[in-house]
Amino acid sequence: MSIFIDNETKVVVQGLTGEQGKFHALRNRDYGTKVVAGTRPGKGGESVEGIPIFNTVEEAVEATGANTAMTFVPPPFAKDAVLEAGYAGCDLIVCITEGIPAKDEAEMYDLLKEKTSSRLLGPNCPGLISPGKSNVGIMPHEITMEGNVGVVSRSGTLTYQAVLELTNLNIGQSTCIGIGGDPVPGTSFIDVLDAFQNDSQTEAIVMIGEIGGSAEEEAAEFIKKNVTKPVVSYIAGLTAPPGKKMGHAGAIVSGNKGTASAKIEALTDAGANVVENPTRIGQAIKDVV
Amino acid sequence: MNLFEYQGKRLYQDFSIPTPKSIFVSSISEITDNHGLTYPVVVKAQVQVGGRGKAGGIKVAKDFDELIKFSGEILGMDIKGHIVESLLLEEASDILEEYYISFTLDRSAKSYLMMLSAKGGMDIEEVAEKNPDDLIMLHISPSKGLDSETIIKSIEDAKLNESYKAELSDVISNLYKLFVEGDCDLVEVNPLAITDNGVSALDSKVSLDMNAIYRHENFKDFENEIPIPVSEQFAKEKNLNFIKLEGSVGIIGNGAGLVMSTLDVVSEHGGMAANFLDIGGGAKAETVTAALEVLESEDNVKSVLINIFGGITRCDLVANGIVEATKGKELKWPIIVRLDGTNSKEGLSILEQNTNEKITISSSMDEAAKLAVEGAI
Numbered sequence: 273m274s275i276f277i278d279n280e281t282k283v284v285v286q287g288l289t290g291e292q293g294k295f296h297a298l299r300n301r302d303y304g305t306k307v308v309a310g311t312r313p314g315k316g317g318e319s320v321e322g323i324p325i326f327n328t329v330e331e332a333v334e335a336t337g338a339n340t341a342m343t344f345v346p347p348p349f350a351k352d353a354v355l356e357a358g359y360a361g362c363d364l365i366v367c368i369t370e371g372i373p374a375k376d377e378a379e380m381y382d383l384l385k386e387k388t389s390s391r392l393l394g395p396n397c398p399g400l401i402s403p404g405k406s407n408v409g410i411m412p413h414e415i416t417m418e419g420n421v422g423v424v425s426r427s428g429t430l431t432y433q434a435v436l437e438l439t440n441l442n443i444g445q446s447t448c449i450g451i452g453g454d455p456v457p458g459t460s461f462i463d464v465l466d467a468f469q470n471d472s473q474t475e476a477i478v479m480i481g482e483i484g485g486s487a488e489e490e491a492a493e494f495i496k497k498n499v500t501k502p503v504v505s506y507i508a509g510l511t512a513p514p515g516k517k518m519g520h521a522g523a524i525v526s527g528n529k530g531t532a533s534a535k536i537e538a539l540t541d542a543g544a545n546v547v548e549n550p551t552r553i554g555q556a557i558k559d560v561v
Numbered sequence: 562m563n564l565f566e567y568q569g570k571r572l573y574q575d576f577s578i579p580t581p582k583s584i585f586v587s588s589i590s591e592i593t594d595n596h597g598l599t600y601p602v603v604v605k606a607q608v609q610v611g612g613r614g615k616a617g618g619i620k621v622a623k624d625f626d627e628l629i630k631f632s633g634e635i636l637g638m639d640i641k642g643h644i645v646e647s648l649l650l651e652e653a654s655d656i657l658e659e660y661y662i663s664f665t666l667d668r669s670a671k672s673y674l675m676m677l678s679a680k681g682g683m684d685i686e687e688v689a690e691k692n693p694d695d696l697i698m699l700h701i702s703p704s705k706g707l708d709s710e711t712i713i714k715s716i717e718d719a720k721l722n723e724s725y726k727a728e729l730s731d732v733i734s735n736l737y738k739l740f741v742e743g744d745c746d747l748v749e750v751n752p753l754a755i756t757d758n759g760v761s762a763l764d765s766k767v768s769l770d771m772n773a774i775y776r777h778e779n780f781k782d783f784e785n786e787i788p789i790p791v792s793e794q795f796a797k798e799k800n801l802n803f804i805k806l807e808g809s810v811g812i813i814g815n816g817a818g819l820v821m822s823t824l825d826v827v828s829e830h831g832g833m834a835a836n837f838l839d840i841g842g843g844a845k846a847e848t849v850t851a852a853l854e855v856l857e858s859e860d861n862v863k864s865v866l867i868n869i870f871g872g873i874t875r876c877d878l879v880a881n882g883i884v885e886a887t888k889g890k891e892l893k894w895p896i897i898v899r900l901d902g903t904n905s906k907e908g909l910s911i912l913e914q915n916t917n918e919k920i921t922i923s924s925s926m927d928e929a930a931k932l933a934v935e936g937a938i
Contacts, residue, residue: 292843292873348775368873370842373744373773374666378703381671386704398872410873412902427818428842429870432902433926436870453817456671482818485668508822511834513806549829550822551927 274402274447275422275467275474276364276391277340281406284309284332284362286353287344288320292368296410297323297342303413305406308336329360342399342408343367350395351376358388366408367394367458377456384458392458398428398450411435411448419444421557422468424461425480426453426487430508430550434478437554443561446473453482461491469499476502476561478553479544483509484530492538502560503544506553507535562769565607567649568783569748569765576739578732580762583651589633592650594625601653604631608643616640621653646788654761658722659752661685661696662733663766664740673701673740677719677733681752695719707737728760744773792859799851801838808833809937811862811894813852815840815874823868826926832934835862842873849882857893864936865896866929869908876900876908884915892919895936899929 283300287293288310298321301307309324309332316327326332329341341357343350343365350369357365365384372395384390393400399409404418410428415436423438423445425431431450438445449464451457461479468474477499481488488507495503510532536546547556564572567585574580582599585607586592606618613619618640622628628650638645659682667674677697680688689696697719701707712730721729732753740748749766774780789797796803802817806824810832814820817839824834836859840848849867856862869879883898896919900908912922923929 296873347772371772373776374746374770375703375741375744375773378666378671378673382702382704410903412870412872415902425818427816428872429814429816429874429902430818430822432870432872433819433822436901455666455668480818482821487668490669506822508818508825510825511828512821512824512837549826549927551826551925 273471273473274405275464275471276393276400276447276449277402277406277408279405281340281408282306282308282336282338283340283342283408284311284329284336284338284357285323285342285344286311286329286357288312288323288325289315290344293344294320296344300407303407305408308338329357329362333360333362338362340364340366340408343369345369347371347373351380354380354392354395355383358384358390358392362390365390365392365458366397366399367392368397368399368410369394370396372396372454374455377454381456381458393449394452394454394458396454397452397457398431400447400449402447403445409450411450415439416448417444420446420473420475420561421478422446422464422471422474422476423448423478423480424464424468425450426482427480427508430480430482433550434480434506434553437551438478438557441554441558443554443557446471461487462494465491465494465499469501474501476504476557478557479503479505480550481505481507481535483507483512483532483535486530488535489538492535492542492544495539495544496542504553504556504560505539505544505546506548506550507532507539507546508550510548562771562784562787563609564765564767564769564783565609565647565787566605566765567607567647568786569767570649570762572739572743572767573762573765576735576743578735578739578762579760581652581654583649585647585649586632587647589629589636592629592632596650598650598652600624602628603651603653604628604635605649605651606635606638606640606645607647607649608640608645610641610643613640618645654754654756654758654763656752656754656756656763658755660719660721660754661688661751662736662753663747663749663751664737664745665747667700670700673703675699675701675707675715675737677715679720681754685751706741707734709734722755725755725760732760732762744770744777746770795858796838796855799848799855801840801848801852801855803855804837805859806834806836807861808835809861809863810933811835811856811859811865812868813838813840813849813856813865814868815842815844815870819868819870823866823926823930826930827866827934830931830934832930832937835859840874844874844879846878846882846885849879850886853883853886862894864894864933866933867896867898868926868929869900869902871900871902871905871908873903875903876905877911880908880911883920884911887917887920888915892917894919896920897923897929897933897936899923899926
């Protein structure tokens with residue numbers, strides 16, 4: 273098993289006709305992901321490299337049996353696109369789009385939760401990959417290998433770094449998942465930790481956080497109570513100057529709340545092995561599996 | 562983006578939230594005797610830092626002479642490192658009661674949060690800590706919003722003056738409207754006062770969600786009015802996320818998390834970052850060229866570390882940008898490049914075909930950081 277996606281995952285790509293959507297959808301397909309459809313209002317009936325385009329997700333789901341949406345739709349239209357995928361019955365919606373207003377994110381999260389049973393991953397996330405099975409998102413699959421370590425992170429590129437550190441030591445991954453750094457992530461650390469804990473393929477977990485917010489502290493609380501598998505963690509931003517906003521909406525440190533040291537302390541207290549440098553993640557996992 | 566008080570109050574006016582009559586000036590010459598304000602007039606330093614009153618940045622003038630005198634004193638004043646470049650001249654109010662109200666997004670609860678208290682005019686964190694019962698915290702569903710019954714109940718729960726219930730209810734409703742329709746990360750009024758003229762927002766703290774800039778014409782105007790350090794100006798024009806730091810290792814990376822961790826690794830090797838520079842996701846060649854240009858104008862940079870892990874960003878495009886920026890140039894400092902991920906093979910071969918003696922390719926983040934630290938000595 274892996275979490276959230278596997279061999280049965282059938283992907284409909286929202287925004288397949290755009291540059292990014294096309295590049296990554298085709299790359300995912302080359303990897304073996306079942307990319308069965310794309311949507312673009314007004315372009316229904318056309319196709320991109322053999323992938324049929326539909327006007328709506330509902331039509332795509334009906335015709336192809338797609339159960340997962342991957343969204344590359346630009347920010348002004350992203351909320352409606354995600355909701356459309358939810359209302360069409362997609363089990364999982366992976367929203368890659370960066371720069372969605374927080375109000376749209378909050379509203380979309382609320383409506384999905386109330387009216388659908390869809391899981392949203394992101395927005396502003398790299399997606400997820402279950403090596404050897406399926407890649408839904410923008411993660412470079414070349415650096416992954418199939419195995420037993422679950423990786424979860426708030427940061428995209430830092431996820432890749434962690435995965436590479438594992439693969440370099442010949443340690444494979446069950447699922448690698450980036451939850452995104454935006455104010456209202458559809459899937460939280462806790463959701464993913466819970467899924468990894470219950471996944472038979474996953475034997476150990478890598479969790480990568482960063483300064484700002486309190487998601488890592490909440491995750492630490494969850495780990496303490498519910499996670500029995502070994503957890504290795506790294507928190508980015510130990511040397512970031514306080515009060516500066518380092519890019520991510522999430523990465524703001526104000527006062528003592530959300531500092532790297534507060535998070536490291538909480539995770540250490542929860543039994544996680546917190547390394548101070550991302551390049552040590554591989555070795556730390558090797559020590560426990 | 563945090564707004565100045567006067568900018569926040571402009572938004573209040575747009576949303577029919579009463580504020581005292583005021584004028585905004587950025588020099589003494591703009592203040593004439595026929596300003597139309599009734600004395601006493603409060604002279605308020607426009608700075609984005611707390612505690613300006615205690616620092617002498619707020620003074621009450623009883624006539625024109627004092628107005629000129631106090632304005633002259635406060636303009637140019639240094640308040641905790643912030644130079645006062647403008648003033649809000651505002652009619653003083655007779656305050657009967659002071660309340661606190663704010664709207665923000667509660668990330669943990671994934672819903673909006675209204676905080677309301679009859680104990681305004683003071684540090685609200687202190688109220689929350691010492692008298693938590695005096696602070697009403699109400700979560701609001703983003704899809705359902707805030708209805709008038711809930712507002713009335715909150716006013717009662719917070720024990721605000723009930724003779725002003727209708728007026729307060731309107732103001733609260735409009736503040737919520739501003740928070741949502743105005744795409745604000747934060748709307749805070751402290752104090753929201755009952756004055757001899759009714760309910761009035763005496764201060765404003767508003768922060769805008771810049772992701773929503775595409776649907777608000779006034780965001781750009783506000784942004785243009787907020788001074789930013791000269792070093793960050795150029796980067797901003799190029800849409801780069803740049804923050805100047807004190808060290809000597811210039812950093813260029815993609816993704817906030819990776820760049821932050823690059824800072825951490827540089828620090829572990831005994832170096833210090835000269836900056837934080839995130840080229841973002843899906844950067845093109847010209848983005849990388851611009852990033853190198855930004856660092857060129859930074860005197861403290863002694864070496865440069867380019868740490869790219871391609872996902873949505875393609876390493877071949879990054880390599881093209883590096884070549885474009887450095888080709889045929891006498892480089893001021895060594896550049897250490899680390900490329901991994903999407904199209905890294907193509908990227909590395911582009912760099913190998915365009916060798917430059919000052920550019921070193923490294924195969925790992927750890928080694929690249931070490932080389933960059935050594936190069937900065």
